[in-house]
Each structure stands twice: as C-alpha cells, then as structure tokens.
Amino acid sequence: MILTFKYAKMWLKSQLEYRTSFILLCIGQFFVPFFVFIGLYLLFDRFENLAGWSFSEVAFLYGTIHIAFSISEALVRGFDSFSGLIMSGNFDRILVRPRSTALQVLGSKFEFTRIGRLIQGVLIFSWAIQNIDVQWTALKLICAFGMIIGGVFIFSGLFIIFATFSFWTIQGLEIANIFTDGGREMSQYPLSIYAKPVQKFFTYVVPFALVNIYPLNFILERPGYTHILYAFIPYVGILFIFPALLFWSFGVKRYKSTGS
Amino acid sequence: MKWYVSLLKLRVFQGLQYRTAALAGVATQFFWGAISIMVFLAFYGDTPQINGFTKEHLITYIWLQQSFLVFIVLWLRDSELFELIRTGNIAYELCRPLNIYGYWYTKLLSTRLSGALLRCIPLLLVAFIMPGPYGLNLPASPKLAILFIITLLFGVLINVALSMFIYISVFVTLSPMGSLLIFSVIGEFFSGLILPIPLMPEPLRNVVLLLPFRYTGDLPFRIYSGNLTEVEMLWGICIQLFWLLALPLLGNHLMNKALKRLVVQGG
Numbered sequence: 332m333i334l335t336f337k338y339a340k341m342w343l344k345s346q347l348e349y350r351t352s353f354i355l356l357c358i359g360q361f362f363v364p365f366f367v368f369i370g371l372y373l374l375f376d377r378f379e380n381l382a383g384w385s386f387s388e389v390a391f392l393y394g395t396i397h398i399a400f401s402i403s404e405a406l407v408r409g410f411d412s413f414s415g416l417i418m419s420g421n422f423d424r425i426l427v428r429p430r431s432t433a434l435q436v437l438g439s440k441f442e443f444t445r446i447g448r449l450i451q452g453v454l455i456f457s458w459a460i461q462n463i464d465v466q467w468t469a470l471k472l473i474c475a476f477g478m479i480i481g482g483v484f485i486f487s488g489l490f491i492i493f494a495t496f497s498f499w500t501i502q503g504l505e506i507a508n509i510f511t512d513g514g515r516e517m518s519q520y521p522l523s524i525y526a527k528p529v530q531k532f533f534t535y536v537v538p539f540a541l542v543n544i545y546p547l548n549f550i551l552e553r554p555g556y557t558h559i560l561y562a563f564i565p566y567v568g569i570l571f572i573f574p575a576l577l578f579w580s581f582g583v584k585r586y587k588s589t590g591s
Numbered sequence: 592m593k594w595y596v597s598l599l600k601l602r603v604f605q606g607l608q609y610r611t612a613a614l615a616g617v618a619t620q621f622f623w624g625a626i627s628i629m630v631f632l633a634f635y636g637d638t639p640q641i642n643g644f645t646k647e648h649l650i651t652y653i654w655l656q657q658s659f660l661v662f663i664v665l666w667l668r669d670s671e672l673f674e675l676i677r678t679g680n681i682a683y684e685l686c687r688p689l690n691i692y693g694y695w696y697t698k699l700l701s702t703r704l705s706g707a708l709l710r711c712i713p714l715l716l717v718a719f720i721m722p723g724p725y726g727l728n729l730p731a732s733p734k735l736a737i738l739f740i741i742t743l744l745f746g747v748l749i750n751v752a753l754s755m756f757i758y759i760s761v762f763v764t765l766s767p768m769g770s771l772l773i774f775s776v777i778g779e780f781f782s783g784l785i786l787p788i789p790l791m792p793e794p795l796r797n798v799v800l801l802l803p804f805r806y807t808g809d810l811p812f813r814i815y816s817g818n819l820t821e822v823e824m825l826w827g828i829c830i831q832l833f834w835l836l837a838l839p840l841l842g843n844h845l846m847n848k849a850l851k852r853l854v855v856q857g858g
Contacts, residue, residue, distance in 0.1 A: 352766045359772025366776050370786035374634055377641060377790055382633045505615035509622045517626050524633035525626070 338438030360447030394456025399482025481568025488575035606705025644789035661706035731817030752838035
C-alpha cells in the first residue's frame with residue numbers, strides 16, 4: 332500500500348514536469364466528455380425524455396460512470412499500457428523483483444491527467460444529485476456511492492483482463508475498447524433502452540447492470556426494486572476484480588519472454 | 592503532380608497491409624454504431640421525424656458515419672510527422688524537392704483512403720444485412736449515389752486540409768496532445784459525430800453551416816439518404832469547393848511562415 336503511494340507520487344511529479352502539456356491534457360480530458368454531455372442535453376431539449384427517463388436521471392448515471400471510469404483509468408493505466416512492457420521485454424525485470432507482479436504493473440504508470448474527466452464527472456454528478464426527483468436517505472447515498480466504487484472495480488477488472496491477453500497476443504487488443512470505452516458510453520444511459528441481447532451481455536458477462544439500472548431503480552423507488560438489499564447491489568461489482576486477478580496470475584504463469 | 596499521385600498510390604498500398612488492425616477497428620465501430628442507433632431510437636420513441644429527419648435517415652447517417660469514420664474524424668494522427676517536428680528530423684524533409692505541405696497532405700490522405708477502403712466494405716455489408724429497423728438502406732436514387740461519392744471524396748480532402756492545421760500548430764507548441772485534443776473535440780461536435788446535425792437546435796445549426804466541419808460527413812450522408820433538397824445539395828457542393836480551395840491555401844501559407852521561423856538544433 333505504501334509502495335503504491337510512492338509509485339503514484341513519483342508519477343505525479345514526473346507528469347507535472349511537462350506542465351503545459353499536462354494542463355492541456357487535463358483540459359482535453361475535461362472537454363471531450365463534456366461535449367458528449369452537451370449533446371445529451373440537446374437531445375433531451377429536443378425529445379424531452381428518453382423512453383420515460385428524465386434528463387436528471389440520465390445525468391446521474393452519466394456522472395457516476397464517468398467518475399468511476401476516470402478513477403479506474405488513472406489508477407490502472409499501467410495495465411492498459413501493459414502490452415508495451417511485454418513487447419520491450421521489461422516484464423522480465425518485474426518478475427525478478429520481490430513484490431507481486433500485479434502491484435508493480437499497477438505502479439508502472441499512473442495517469443493523472445484523467446483528473447479533467449473526473450472533474451466534469453463530479454460536476455455533473457453533483458448537479459444531478461440535486462436536481463433528480465429523489466428524497467435522499469442515507470441508504471440511497473450509500474447506494475449512489477456504491478455505483479462509483481463498483482464501477483471502478485468493474486473497469487479495473489476489464490483493464491486487467493485485457494492486459495492479461497497480451498501475454499499471448501504480445502500486442503494490445505483494440506477490441507478491448509468495446510468493453511472499456513464502449514462500456515462507459517453505454518452505461519451513460521439506462522441499460523433498459525438497449526436490445527435484449529445487449530442487456531443480457533452487460534448484466535451477466537460484464538456486470539455493468541449492477542452499477543446502472545438496478546441501483547437507479549432502487550434510488551427512484553421503482554416498484555419491485557424497493558428491497559433494502561438493492562442498496563448494496565452495486566458493491567457486488569467489486570467481486571469482478573477477483574476473476575480478473577485470477578486470470579492475471581494464470582497469465583503470469585504462462586508468460587514466455589519475448590526478448591533476450 | 593505526378594509525384595504526388597505515385598506517392599499516394601505507394602502509401603495507400605502500404606496502408607492496406609494493416610488488415611488485422613482494421614478488423615479490430617471494424618468490430619469496435621460496429622458496436623459503436625449499434626449502440627448509438629439504439630440510443631437515438633430510444634430518444635425518438637414514437638416521434639416520426641425531427642426537422643424532416645426520420646428514423647431511417649438517422650440509421651443511414653449513423654452507419655455511414657461509422658463506415659467512413661476515418662474520413663471524418665480529426666483525431667486520426669500520424670505520429671511519425673509529430674516525431675519529425677519534435678526531434679528535428681524535419682530537416683531531411685525540407686531537403687526533398689517537393690512542397691512539404693503537399694507532401695504531408697498526400698501522406699495523410701493516403702492513410703485515410705487505405706483506412707476507409709479496409710473498413711467500409713465489411714461494415715457496409717454488415718449494416719445492409721442487419722435485421723429489421725437497424726438495417727442500412729440503399730441510396731435513394733442512382734443520381735444521389737453518384738453525388739454521395741463525389742461529396743464524400745471532397746469531404747475527405749477538406750478533412751485532411753483541416754487536420755494539417757494540427758501538424759502546423761505543433762511547430763509552435765512542440766507537443767501535439769493539446770491541439771490534437773481541442774481540435775478534434777470541436778471538430779467532432781461540429782461535424783455531427785456526437786449529435787447528428789439535423790437534431791441540433793436552430794441557432795446551433797446556423798453556426799454549423801458556417802464552419803467547414805459539417806461538409807466532411809454530414810453533407811454526403813444526407814445526400815445518400817435523400818434528406819436534402821436539390822438547392823441544399825447544390826449549395827453544399829459549392830461551399831465544399833470553397834473550403835477545398837481556402838483551407839489548403841491558408842494552411843500552406845501558415846506552414847511556410849512557421850518554417851521560416853524554424854530553427855533545427857543539433858548536428
């Protein structure tokens with residue numbers, strides 16, 4: 332844990348060395364998703380509702396998923412760019428050190444420019460929390476907080492899984508974007524608007540529904556979703572990290588070095 | 592001119608080698624297209640049309656956007672060129688007996704052409720056979736199909752001219768990331784990639800018509816689906832021709848200015 336902080340501090344310092352570039356990247360990270368949000372606003376302006384969902388409800392989902400994604404991308408970036416370590420043969424060096432491989436890969440990169448996206452997520456989230464038509468209770472806040480935590484773990488799990496694939500493929504998989512970026516774009520909206528197969532996939536295979544439709548229905552007190560256990564359902568998303576880590580250690584065992 | 596044509600050919604063939612990467616791109620774009628269509632259809636609900644833009648127009652619009660994505664996005668970058676500027680190897684480029692603007696323009700154009708050639712065929716095929724409401728229709732008439740192809744090609748020429756400004760800005764900033772991000776975000780929004788232009792509110796649409804971004808994708812896609820009147824189409828093509836002349840002229844001028852101030856260090 333202490334080691335992780337040291338890694339993080341080191342990366343923060345090194346990224347701040349290129350100050351202008353850092354600030355510009357942060358601004359970019361802020362505006363890329365923000366323009367998507369403007370698009371969303373204009374759509375609601377035009378159509379008034381999305382299959383019965385209101386703007387503030389969708390904005391709430393949007394805020395949570397973007398906060399979760401940016402935190403996860405900042406922290407687990409090392410896995411996202413992991414194929415580079417494999418290609419250069421630098422993973423061998425990690426293997427000989429007396430610390431767990433997952434921790435070291437985690438520390439191999441932190442991406443602090445994601446704070447731009449985080450800020451826009453937080454802004455939209457706080458706006459939505461005030462404007463959504465909900466009587467906030469402690470339980471509901473726990474649930475909303477869980478949507479972020481669960482989301483962070485699901486995204487991190489995905490990053491780790493796709494990093495593991497590069498043990499075999501050497502190169503990174505572009506397909507991974509479908510699940511990470513695609514998952515983020517998709518879960519900005521309530522999953523119920525999609526076709527059935529898509530819904531099923533993102534409920535049972537990649538469990539975005541846990542941090543999307545179920546907690547949202549609970550917070551809105553929709554009939555059938557009022558049971559107290561629904562407040563904790565987003566926390567189940569944390570479990571997604573375990574099969575990911577298991578797959579990772581399986582991959583490490585199978586690792587064959589590329590270089591000399 | 593002959594030089595540029597053979598350079599273009601060479602580069603296009605080179606680009607066509609990256610088939611696996613393109614296949615991954617196809618899968619991603621297909622997913623993206625399908626998701627966007629579902630979202631927009633959910634927004635439409637029972638509304639038959641907005642500003643004369645029907646659900647069928649919308650589906651065509653999205654599939655064409657995804658199929659020809661490399662023609663419209665600005666974030667597609669050639670890191671080789673950035674490296675040239677950053678490392679100072681641009682000195683070699685300046686020794687070539689070619690106009691450097693024309694040379695880079697050709698290089699960027701060829702990347703986009705080969706990228707689109709590889710991606711559009713599988714994507715269009717899948718889009719045509721998609722079931723029921725998600726499927727892509729054929730062009731409204733043969734005349735429109737021809738106009739679509741012409742405007743699409745004009746569009747990519749405009750887009751490359753636009754993206755040249757990113758490279759020119761790197762002469763000043765030395766780091767491509769900032770201008771790349773800001774440029775591409777604005778371009779993406781105003782070319783209708785985030786929100787199709789017919790769905791934008793009136794004042795915003797008037798702004799969009801004045802900017803060059805819309806003429807890369809929005810115009811050809813709406814010609815394809817027969818969403819535009821004759822007058823609108825003719826006007827659109829005239830404005831395309833205007834940008835097609837103005838942007839490279841301006842770009843070339845700015846580039847020469849930047850090159851004059853350029854100091855290459857090192858031996």
